[in-house]
Structure formats: structure tokens, C-alpha cells
Amino acid sequence: GWEATKAGHDVIMTPVSHMYFDYYQGSPDHEPVAFNAFLPLEKVYEFNPVVDSMSVEQKKHVLGGQANLWSEYISTEAHSEYMLFPRLTALAEVIWSPKEKIDWENYTHRVRKMMQRFDVMEINYAKSAFAVQQESTIDLETGEITVALHSEFPDTEIRYVLGEAELTPEAALYQTPLKIDSTTRVKAAVFENGKQMGDTMNKFFDFHQAVAKSVTYKFEYSASYPSTGETALVDVLRGSKYFKDGRWQGWINNPAVVTIDLQELKEVQQVVVGTLEEQGTGIYFPEELKVEVSQDGTNFQQVAVTTRDYQTNPGAKIENFKLDFKKQQAQYLRVTIKPLSETPKGGGAWLFVDEILVN
Template identity: 35%
Template sequence: MKFNYYLLFVFFSYFSLCANAQEARTALIPRPASLQVQQGELDLTKERTPIYQMEEFSQVASLLLEIPGFQAGPTETIKKIKKNQQQGIRLYKASDADKIDPNGYSLLIDESGIILKAHKPEGMINGIYSLVQLSYLNGLNQLPYLTIVDKPRFAYRGMHLDVSRHFMPFPFLKKYIDLLAFYKFNYFHWHLTDGAGWRLEINRYPELTQKAAWRTHSSWKDWWNNGRQYVDQGSPNASGGFYTQAEARELVAYAAQKGITIIPEIEMPGHSEEVLAVYPELSCTGKPYTQGEFCLGNPESYTFLKNVLEEVLAIFPSPYIHIGGDEAEKKHWKNCAKCQELMKKEGLKSEEELQSYAIQQMDKYLQSKGRKLIGWDEILQGGLSAGATVMSWRGEQGGIDAANAGHDVIMTPGGYLYFDGYQSDPRTQPESIGGYLPIEKVYSYNPVPAAIANDKKKHILGAQANVWTEYIPTYQQVEYMAFPRALALSEVVWTAQEARSWPDFHTRLQAHYPILQQLQVNYYRPSYTVSHQVKFDSVSMKNTVAFHSEQFYPQIRYTVDGSEPSISSSLYSLPVELSKSAVLKAASFLNEAKVSPTEVVELDVHKAIGKTVIYKNKWEGYPAQEARTLTNGIKGGLTYNDGQWQGFIRNFDVIVDFERREEIQSVALNFMQLPGPGVYFPGEYTVLISDNGKNYREIGTVKNQESRTDPTLKFHKFEVKLPKPVMARYIQIKATNPMKGYLFADEIVVY
């Protein structure tokens, strides 16, 4: 009998779709510790469902009303489980026999209804939100029979929002809280003050909201580049805003109902330009608009800060109060008689120790009020008191040092958890502050570095993502930058490390895009843009090119002859291997339409690969692969942090030694430009040659023609092509740095 492969294909395709549909019904994010599905399903729409709640959970049972379309029946508060509670939704306190983690919960859905168990309200809240998620995943209320036993990996699961650089409307803050609760975050770090605007009403200092909350330009970038002035509330150009104490209390209560603690941040001693513009007597100079750091030798600075914190503490019951402590410029303290006098009196040997002294004063004040101080990792400089908690943002080293020294730490490194950076090809995205952080990299993060001693790992409380708003002017843009990356972080901080898998998460994520649409979140849509990865084998001199996009089932077509891809071009399925120079082009297609820009990949198997590079001016800050970088056959990608772009602050000046005379026809080098973080193309690119390494002659110069004001990411190949070949052993390449920023170079290509 002839076997019908087509029918077999149809059968397995159908089976796969059915399996995926089943998995989508339980595609919770973050992934539970244990989930078992049974046969059957519960329909909550047939009739009004009774609710039985133990006294411990009477304040959180109302969260059940977030189940879409749910019709709650009679609600009864009970002291113990009774036989007549055989139907409906039951919120029970866990017993030791239930074997539920102290911070966890269990969820049972069967023919009798729903039973949620937890030891504490916090655990019950998370159980309820698992139930709410399930209702969205299952056509609202057709819930599969299942059993979940779950617990969080970390006690601190945080998201941050800066409302100083751009003020966000109060109703949006509630929506933000809703989304954080939905994905089991339990801390909201509210960055309320910074140089761009003071955002919290302080009754004792009315000018903080009458003037320091208002600036001349609505756009932070425009304000930053045009005088950085503040204006009185009500003036024609006033842009900004503030939250009243009543609004702040309302938000605190709203968040607490959903299991979220709000941590306020009041910046000190730096990032305080707005304060010192209206209270200049607290600065070292005594003049407005001269510095952003409080005068630490002036007792009135401490009085002001304690008075402000007194009102803050009355609003926010959070055990933690964030005082910033980062990026303080210390030159004013060095030249201030009051600061120097205090240093002499207290035996402080440096301005770092002076800052540490000031932070310790605030720490003592907060501890006297029963609170704990949190600050960015700069607070480690000069010593830190025992009760303070460190947020490690400048990479992980600050967190490693703090944890090994016995301090509690919240990990928030910029390379993994700064959601103000680009999440896709920057050339296709709205202007951002820089960096490149796709969702897969967020998901790859493990908040417990290996460099922390085993007995100190308990000091890693968890992790937090930060949303700084210099380039995020609206709440819609906040949503775009935070979601769905926040979903990846929610699993990082909730699910055990060994239970996490990117392919599994990526599959479940597909079921949450419709939910985000229902919740009217302006999330970042997965891009059709094609990206590539090239692996070069220096032994076989072979390139292997892999294409991918953010689509779950991408349809990518490509060419290897430099022609534009079309619907008839090769369909990408496996990496492409080539042992020669070539130009590959690829694009995404949907149905028969091209739906992405063309991705161009230039493969260069060239003469300089593996040759020695002599640095006349060495790299600074970005070593990449050190001396092997510029001739390793590998080009840089979309970010200067990818380990292939080498960074230079001085003029670029290197020599390639071919060890013998070679025929030279062209010399090229790629540079990157991204003005936001100070990355620019060179002014001039010059190539010189020599036979003896001493006497060089110039063979060509290329001047930059690209704009330096365009904020978008750009790449440019600077190339000197000769009309006819020349012979040389040494090639010297120079590139000037007129902008005094960073020059980033990736690969010297010689033919």
C-alpha cells in the first residue's frame, strides 16, 4: 500500500496545533513551580458563584472581581472550614499539612469550584492573580481542571518608574500598578524627584511644587539643551506637574490592596538642581543654577532633608525609603569652606567619605523612624552603615561587593534591566537613551552572580527593572518600553532558575499578546525586522550566517548574490555557510508581501584576518576582544556592548603588520554613530602604508559627510579604494575624534 505522507503531515500539524492550544490555556507568566492539568473544565458563567473567605483574606477577596465577566454570588467570612462549603470559590488559610511555602499558594480547580490556599495575604493575592490570568487565557471563564502549587524565588520583585524627567498622569499610575500585580511584582519604585522636576507635594516647602515642579520645555531633551530653567506654576510656558499628598496616599492604598509596596525615592545629595534653584541657600555657592548637590557642610541641608522625609514617611508606610545617592559631582564640596570644615571636624579624608557621612546621617534618621535606607551602588563609596540596602545599577560589581560585605542587595544592572534602552534595531525605533536590550536578554538574567560567596547569597533580595523617562514623554511610551520586557523579568524574579527556559517562555508569551491587547496596553509588538548572527571559523576561513526575527514563526527569504529578496527567493530554514566574500540580503514575508526592511550582511574573507595590530592609541573602556578585535574576521552588531566594537576616546591610530609585503587595493573600517550616549563618526579617516614600519606615505583620506545632530543609530564604512594596487607590509589607519566622544570601530577589512 502506498503511504500518504500528506495525510501524515496534516495529522501531525493538527496534533501540534491542538497541543499548542492546550498549552496556551495554562500559559501562566511567571511560570508556576508546579502545574498539573486534569480532564474537565469549570464554567463560572452559569450562575452566580458563592465566595467563602477566611478572616485573614477578607481584605483581598475583592480582587476576584478582576476576573472578566465574573458574577460573584453571596460572600461569607468564615473562621474555619465547614462541610457546607462544597461549591464556589474558597479562600482558605493553609495548614502545615498542605506543605505550601510560607510565601506561596496553592490553587485547585475541579468540579466543586475553586480552592485557593495560602499562609499570608501576600500569597493569596498571587494565587488570585494566577486565577485571573487563567480566566483571560481561557475565553474568560472556561477554566481547565488543574492543581498549582507555587512560590516566589525572590522576596523583592520590582519595577521602577521615573516621573521627574516626564510627569505621568495619576490614572496611568494605577494602570501601571494593575499590570505589575497581574504579573506578580510586589514593589513599585517611584522616582519622584530629580533635576528635571520635583513631583511630590511637601507642605513645609511649597516652592518645591510651585516652581521646582515646572520647567520651560515639556520635552526633557529640549529643556536639557536650552538653559534648564524652572518657572512658576501657571506661567505660560510652565510644563510639568506634581502629585498631591492625598493622591500619593490614594496610590499607596490602591497598590497595597494588590500586594504592592510603593518605595518613594527622594534624591540626595546629588540630582537636586530643582531644589537648589528655589532654595539656593542649601548649595555651596548660595546661588541658584550653579550646582546639583546639597552643601554637606551646611546643617540646614540636613534639616531640610529630614523635614522632607518626615512628610514622606507619613505618606509611605514602606519599610524602605530610597535616597538615590548616585552621580554626585564632588567638586563643589572640595571648594566649599563649610564642607571642608566639616571634613576636618569629623576626620573625613576625602569627598567620598563626606558623602558617606551625609548618607549615614540620613540612614540614622530613617532607622530612628523604623525604616531602612536604599540607595544606588555609589553609596558604598566611603563606607556604608550596616542597615542600608544597595541597588546595583552600574553592572553587578557593586551588588557583589555589597553582598559579600553583608549588605542586602537588589540587582538592577543597566545591561539587563534598564528598560529605557532600545529593545529592537535602534534604526527602527523611537529615539532612546541608547543601549540595546531585547526581551531575550532580559530573560537570560540571573540575579545571583557566581562571584557572591555561598553564605552571602541570601543578601540578594531580588531584582528590579528601571524605566527612566528622559526619552519617554508619554504614558503610552512607558507602556511601549516596559512591556513585554516586564513579563520576562516577572519570571526571572519569580520562577526557580533551573525551571526557566527561553523557548518555553517565548511560547507562553504568544498567549499574552492578546491579553495585553484586552488590557489596552501599548506594548512593543514583535518586529518583522530580520537580524543576523555571523560565526567565523578562522581555521577553515568559513562564515556561518543565521537569520532570525522576533516573529514566533518567521518567514524569512534571502539571497547570496546581493540581489533583493523576493517571494521566490530561498526560504531560510538553516544557517548559511560560505567560504568566500559575499553580500547576503534577507527580509521577512507575510503571505506574499515583504513586511520588513532588507537586512544586508557583508561577508569579508579578507587579507588582514589574523594579522597583528599595533595600537598607537589604545582602546579605552570598551576592550572588546582586545588586540584580536580588529582583525578577527567578525564585525560588530547593533550595540557597542556586544564584544566586537572597540571603543576609543582619543584619535584612532593603529598599524596592521602583514609580516611581508602584500598587494593592497582597499582598506575599510566600519564606525558607529549614536549621538545620545556620545558616540560619533570620525572627522577624517586616513590610510598610510610602509615597507619598513618607520617611513609611511599617505594613500588616501576620507572625510565624514554624515550629520552629527541626527539622533538615530547609524553605521558607515569608511574606505580608501585605490585605482591600482600598491605593495606594502604595514598599513597605518588613523581616524580623528573631533567630537571628543567615543569612536567605535569593529573590523579592518583589507583587499
């Protein structure tokens, strides 16, 4: 669009960054299947068809903006409504309003009133903006995890519970980040006037024997998908179905060969490997996983292996591969995760891993 205006052409701006409504608008774990990219309501509201770097003459050629809804994954009118609303209201406001009138916080209050109209009109709109999102970090020295909760709408009432308790309007009110240092589940949701407004965030934090332990790699992970670096596979923090969420470590054309040093002899009997598949983007489940153990870091003994045949999978899917073996003492575990050797379309397969749990 920018180059077209520079050449003197009239344009309707429809950038992929803000205007592709076939993208997910909330966590893929809760949303209907969509193209595996992310476009939340607030991002749509940030759209301005007139780019600041355009000259005065270029800006005269911008006629407006346009949203796109590609329908590869959409087979019903209800699904199309879900992808369009309320994002279409955000587009309408920023296109038809003077720049000085654009106010996200003000809009979030008014669009909630609009949602009440959608209810009356029986429009199947998305409530993704009410969904609770979590941002977690781990202190590798103490092993403590800090969990911050928020929603896309500002000033929302978030309530939460720990463990398996039921989430109700009387649950604890979230005010400050949560501190977690042992295995537990966190459930949270936005409430208004005693009514739950969006899906329940349900996040399980599984503290295992390898948390924050030393990890070495035979083959370096891809610089494009490093996750959080060398401790990413032993930090408790798990990935979502969105492969760009920053929690997945990726390899291409190489297996993941990871050695974990537990720092002392421990009794072990299981390894769990978290993996992702999104065949449309070239990410496939592994075809073989193998576990070897050692007491000295030099002499390793194979204790478990599992294989998986290729299966067609149209969407994003997470699979935790469990490898059980006889209890034994070990300080070192070497986990080899082999990618799919032959993809349906040819070429190398991406291998994505988010955690290696040792029990």
C-alpha cells in the first residue's frame, strides 16, 4: 500500500498485521480452529490506514481500510460471525473516527454495551477479549514461579482458585501476581456483576525432578524458535497451540538430543516430552523418542523407547509423550527426540518441544 501510494495509485489498506480476521483472537486452546496467527481485538483497534511515514501527497491516495476473512476453516455462518464480531466494530470505529477520538479504554466500555445488542440479535460474537491471559516467569535460583494475570479489557474483575476447587464469583479476587513453588493448577476468569464473562483459564504447573537443572544439547535449537534458551525445557512453563507463543523450542533437519544433569543421584521412572504439531506450518510430532540414563555422565543405558507413525492432523495439537521404565538411580538422562523423517510434501519437518519432565 505504501509503495502504491508513492506511485500515485489510490489504495484501500488491508495489512496482514491488523486486518486478517481469519487469525485467532484468543488462545487457540479455547478458540475454534483458525489460521495459526494472532489478531486480538486491541490489535485491530490500533489500525490506522494512513501510515505516519507517508507524505502529504501519499495520504491523499488512501481511500480507507478493509478486513479480510478467509474461510478455509469456516463452514458455518455462526463461525463466520464469531470471527467477525466484535473485531468489526473496532475496525469501523478507527476507520470512521478522527484520530484524536480514538480511545481504547473508552471503546472497551462501549463495546460491552454493543455485545448486549449482539445478544438480542443472536449474533454469535467472540468473548475472547474477556479471557484471562497469564504471563509466567521462573526464578531459576529458587524454582519459584510468578504468575501475572490480565485480560484484554482493562479494569476487569479477575477471580481465581488454586488446585481443584471450583471457580465461582466468590473466589479470590486477583490483585497481585501469584507465587507458586509446587505442583498446582490455577483457574481464573473475568466476572462482572457475579457473572462469568469469558472462558476459564486453566493452567497446570507441574514441578518435576528436572526443574531448573543443567541442560546440554547435542544439536542447537533453531535461532528462530529458541523459547527462553537453555533452561526452556526444564522450567515448568508450557506452550500453547500457538507455535509463536515463545514457549516452544524448535529444530529443523536435526533431532533434539538433550542431556539433563539432576546434580545428584535420584530415583527416576518416567520421562514426559511435550510436543506440538501444526502440519500446515511444517511442524510434526516426532517419529521416535528414546531415554537413556547414566550415573556418571559417560556410560548411558537405554531404558525406554517409543515410536509414532505419521497421521493426518488438520489443526494444531499438543501431545505429551510418556516413556515409563523400571525405577532406577540416575543423575543424567539423555533424551533423543527424532523428527518425522519424511513429510507428505517432502522437505524437512520442524520438531517443537516445550518441556521434558522427569519423574
